[in-house]
Amino acid sequence: MRIWKLVLGTAVALTAISTLDPSLLNKIDLFSEKAGAATPAPAMPAMPVPVVAVLKKTLPIYLDYPARTESISNVALQAKVSGYLLEQHVTDGADVKAGDLLYKIDPRDFQATLDQVKAQIQRDTAALDYVRSSLDRGTELAKSGYLAKDSFDQRTSAVRQADAALAMDRAALRTAQLSLDYTEIRAPFAGRMGRNQAPVGTLVSVAGTALNTLVQLDPIYVTFNPSETDLVEIQKARAGGEIEADILLPGEQQSRHKGKLSFVDNAVDRATGTITARATIANGDFSLLPGQYVRIRLHVGEQPNALMVPQTALGSSQLGKYVYVVGEGNKAQQRLVALGQTDGDHVTVLNGVAEGDQVIAGNLQKIGPGAPVQPLPQKGSPGA
Numbered sequence: 001m002r003i004w005k006l007v008l009g010t011a012v013a014l015t016a017i018s019t020l021d022p023s024l025l026n027k028i029d030l031f032s033e034k035a036g037a038a039t040p041a042p043a044m045p046a047m048p049v050p051v052v053a054v055l056k057k058t059l060p061i062y063l064d065y066p067a068r069t070e071s072i073s074n075v076a077l078q079a080k081v082s083g084y085l086l087e088q089h090v091t092d093g094a095d096v097k098a099g100d101l102l103y104k105i106d107p108r109d110f111q112a113t114l115d116q117v118k119a120q121i122q123r124d125t126a127a128l129d130y131v132r133s134s135l136d137r138g139t140e141l142a143k144s145g146y147l148a149k150d151s152f153d154q155r156t157s158a159v160r161q162a163d164a165a166l167a168m169d170r171a172a173l174r175t176a177q178l179s180l181d182y183t184e185i186r187a188p189f190a191g192r193m194g195r196n197q198a199p200v201g202t203l204v205s206v207a208g209t210a211l212n213t214l215v216q217l218d219p220i221y222v223t224f225n226p227s228e229t230d231l232v233e234i235q236k237a238r239a240g241g242e243i244e245a246d247i248l249l250p251g252e253q254q255s256r257h258k259g260k261l262s263f264v265d266n267a268v269d270r271a272t273g274t275i276t277a278r279a280t281i282a283n284g285d286f287s288l289l290p291g292q293y294v295r296i297r298l299h300v301g302e303q304p305n306a307l308m309v310p311q312t313a314l315g316s317s318q319l320g321k322y323v324y325v326v327g328e329g330n331k332a333q334q335r336l337v338a339l340g341q342t343d344g345d346h347v348t349v350l351n352g353v354a355e356g357d358q359v360i361a362g363n364l365q366k367i368g369p370g371a372p373v374q375p376l377p378q379k380g381s382p383g384a
Contacts, residue, residue, distance in 0.1 A: 046372040050362040051326055052310055056355045059306040059343055062297040063233065067224035067247075070278075071217065071290040073189055076210035079105060080182040085202045085211070092195050095286065096187045096214070103211055105183040105204065114176040121169040128162035135159050191216040192286065215290055218283040219259065222247060224296050225274040234264065234277070237300040245279040247288070248295040253344070257281050257288060261298060307353060308346040313361040314339075323353065324360040324367060326375050332360060334369040 083105040090102055135155045141147035194213035198204060204211065222245070226234060237243050238261070246255035259281035268275045279296060281288065288294070313323050320336055327333035340348030353359065358375060360367070367373060 044372055046330065046374040047363060047367050048374045048376055049324075049332075049360045049367065050378045051358045051375040052313070052361050052378055054349070054353050054355055054357045054359055055308040055346070056305055057308060059303045059308070059341070059348060060299050061301040061303050062246075062341065063226065063230055063300055064295060064297050065224040065226055067222045067294050067296040069281075069288050069290055069292045069294060070221040070223050071191075071215040072219065072221055072280075073191070073214075073216040074290065075188065075214050077102065077185055077212045077214060078206075078210050079185065079204040079208065080206060081105060081110065081179050082205040083107075083109065083183065083203070085198055085200050085204055086183075088196060088200055090193055092193060092212075094193050095191070096193060097190045098187055100187045101184055102187055102193070102214075103185040103198075105185075107180055107183040110176065110180040110183055114173070114180050117169060117172045117176045121166065121173060124162065124166045124169050128159070128166055131155065131158040131162050185211065187214060189214070189216050190218070217286045217288070217290075219280050220283045220288050220290070221262075222259070222279045222281050222294060222296050224277055224279075225269075225272070226277055228268050228273050228275065231264075231268070231275055233300055234261075234298065237298075238264075244299045245281065246297040246299070247279075247281055248297065250293065255297070257283060303340075303348070306340070307349045307355060308343065309349050309353065309359050310361050311342070311345055311347050313359045313364075314347070315364045323349070324364060325353065326358040326360065326373060330373055330375065332367045332369060332371045332373050 085103060086106045087104040088102075089104065090096055090100065096102065135158070191214045194215070196212050197209060198211045234243070243261040245259050245261055247257040247259070248255055259279050261277065262280040263278040265276040279298075309323060314337075315322050315324070321339055322334050322336050324332045325335055335352040337352035338350040340350050342348070360373065360375075361378065
């Protein structure tokens with residue numbers, strides 16, 4: 001009975017399908033064909049990217065340290081004689097040359113003392129001339145027996161005393177002249193004045209308050225503290241000749257001040273593991289001042305065949321720094337790299353690339369490993 005029901009149902013279904021519109025059957029067949037066909041994925045467009053070739057060059061090896069500037073000479077200007085300050089010949093902060101007149105103390109008392117000593121010299125010179133002529137006459141009289149021995153000795157002693165008095169006068173003359181010269185305070189070396197501490201009219205004294213300070217600015221010292229691990233490399237470079245030093249001010253990329261390493265201390269600080277070193281730097285424009293924070297770079301050698309890439313070509317991931325290189329079929333290849341020192345806008349790559357590789361230098365955020373790219377050589381690059 002069940003079998004007859006199934007046969008009857010199948011016959012009814014076939015009859016219903018045969019009565020349908022042929023156009024509707026065609027639409028059903030077309031829909032089923034489209035549904036069964038696989039839709040092809042659209043091809044990824046190539047991303048235009050700037051590329052540069054990896055450069056090989058000899059690179060200078062630098063050791064870089066924070067440092068402070070120090071003046072070679074820094075003196076307090078003090079009076080060597082007492083008196084009233086008469087004149088200040090230079091303004092505060094002025095640049096002066098060696099020997100320039102800076103201050104003048106009232107010289108009248110010292111000029112009077114000098115004149116008095118000169119008069120004493122004239123008096124004692126006349127006295128010496130008289131006793132010498134007296135001794136000459138006594139010598140002739142003593143030979144003929146007309147002058148006693150004691151009288152002759154007295155005349156001889158008088159000449160010697162007059163000579164000694166004249167020598168004392170000449171010493172007093174030099175002292176008086178020095179005191180007069182000390183009323184003029186002059187620059188002992190070229191440098192820059194500080195702020196005045198004694199206005200005109202002040203009574204100054206020997207070893208009293210300093211009138212001002214004078215610092216030497218050219219050349220200038222730059223002091224820094226390399227580690228004991230760098231000391232071996234510095235000593236090795238010094239054995240080969242003088243070590244050049246470049247000074248960079250905060251914000252500077254190119255050095256304007258250059259000099260040479262001039263001093264390395266004779267002991268390492270046990271507490272810090274560093275040693276004090278110093279470079280002497282030319283500072284003709286006086287732009288470096290004592291106490292200023294700078295950076296110093298020591299040129300200790302050369303690194304031949306260094307591979308360089310632009311810093312703009314570097315990317316970062318959890319695995320480290322990487323670059324993209326244009327591979328076969330213009331596909332981007334990601335390569336992990338180890339970096340060395342920088343040189344301007346470029347950085348040394350220690351591994352991961354080879355000379356001549358085309359490194360992608362832009363649009364890194366728009367590509368990934370294996371992505372198709374369209375290389376656009378940059379102007380000025382070897383591959384352009």
